[in-house]
Amino acid sequence: MKLLLVEDNAELAHWIVTLLRGEDFAVDCVGDGERADTVLKTERYDAVLLDMRLPGISGKEVLARLRRRNDNVPVLMLTAHGSVDDKVDCFGAGADDYVVKPFESRELVARIRALIRRQAGVGTTQLVCGDLVYAFGTREFRCGETVLALRRREHAILETLMLQQNKTVSKARLMDSVFALDDEPSADAIDIYIHRLRKHLAGSTAEIITLRGLGYILRMKSTQD
Template sequence: MKLLLVEDNRELSSWLKRLLNQSGYAVEQAYSGEEAGTLLLTQQYDAVLLDLTLPGVPGQAVLKGLRRKDDPTPVLIISAQDSLPDIVEHLNLGADDYLAKPFDITELEARLRSLLRRSSGRINPVLHCGAIRYESNSKRFFVNEQDLNPTPREHAILEMLMRRQGSTVSKKALCDSLCTLDDCVSAKALEIYILRLRKKLEGSGAQIITLRGLGYMLTHDTAA
């Protein structure tokens, strides 16, 4: 899952990015409304975490611009403006949820999971491939009922492959899902993550197939 975090407080932004990375999210940061608007024109995100008080273009304008284009990307407002009129106004403008600062990271993650479930039209989905089980609600992978404990980047790769199992996922799509403004993943690094995942998935009855020149595919190994 790739998120856009729009927050001008760099210390808070770095803290949130670190914690969300640990939970398996790829996070791209923007520190102004103008920067966020540019990224939203060129990139796709699973959700946007949006502060309202931003230098230059305010967060409200970013939200309006997104909805004016009929862009359905889920938006979670994170703001110190916590009055009921503020909350109602921004929900009416198209925000999907509103979390007042200061907040606990566990509440942020719970609201984010709920928002992503609603946007995907699924309630607590569980995905299977061979003996692999992915519980989207808790964002946990299990193999033969044992917790897989992938690294954040391994988690992001395996989640995308699980959601598109049986279909080819290009190297570019996988690299883009891991890429943030300050840290992009090369095709060579991706191959290393795939190799590590293959080792962790041994005995699962599932395999990651390399399709030369195309990308990767997660399939159920019928020979297992």
């Protein structure tokens, strides 16, 4: 899962980025509204954390421009005030949720995950594909009683496929989910991660299918296979 953080307080931004990367998110960070508006025109994110008050273009204006482009990426507003007026401003501008500074790390992470689940149309605490189960609370993948020991990018790819199970997910979409702007994206790396995931799923009733030129599908194995 890839996030964009828009926060002009360098110390707070560093703390949030460190926290979220520790939770296995790929995170890009920019410090002003102009840069955020530019990045959001070209990059794809699973969620955006947007400070309400930014130098130059305000967070509210960044969000308004985003929605005018018909971009429905989930947006979590960061605000220093918890007044009714501020809350109304956040939701009126098109925000999906908000947190008031200072906030607890667990609350921030929980709200981000809830936004991503909601965007994917997932209302439960776990996803199931055959005997493969993903628990949102622990972020563990299990095949039966076995917990899969996945590396960060393997986890991000399988999470993306699980959220879109039975649907084609392009290689470009998977690259977006694991590589931040300061990484060196590699299409070949995705093939390697998929190969590793298939090894993890070797004894599972879930499988990853390659559709050449289109992408990948996570699905339950057919009884006719």
